[in-house]
Amino acid sequence: MLWLPKVAKDKVKMKKEFVQFRCSVYEKKLLKVKARKSGLSISEYCRRAAFEDRIVERMTDEQIEAYKLLVKYQRNFKLITNMFRKRNPRLAEETAQLAKEIRQHLLSFRK
Numbered sequence: 001m002l003w004l005p006k007v008a009k010d011k012v013k014m015k016k017e018f019v020q021f022r023c024s025v026y027e028k029k030l031l032k033v034k035a036r037k038s039g040l041s042i043s044e045y046c047r048r049a050a051f052e053d054r055i056v057e058r059m060t061d062e063q064i065e066a067y068k069l070l071v072k073y074q075r076n077f078k079l080i081t082n083m084f085r086k087r088n089p090r091l092a093e094e095t096a097q098l099a100k101e102i103r104q105h106l107l108s109f110r111k
Contacts, residue, residue, distance in 0.1 A: 067106070074102040 023031070035045035037057045048055050059067070077099035084092040 070102055070106055074099050074106065077102065 031042055031045065034055075034057075035042045038045060038055050039058045040048070040055070045055065047053075077095045081092045081096040081099060084095065
């Protein structure tokens, strides 16, 4: 028998019931796509949706690159703000606001 930690054994025991529901071909394909994007099986995706658990879509390589670029831009605008703070307070304020907006957008990725 395969060794499983106590928590995993409990979960395996819990999932011995079978539930079926009907849906259209389009709905089934949509469930498959959404489950694949979130890195879950269709069963796990449906369970999480039914219990209103958090379902996070995995980021693509392009999205990860864009995220890294935003992090770099946010840091650069912060540096520009510090550089112009004494010479041009208005420009420093605008760049600080832009850096803050980028940071808020980056934090929204975590949700």
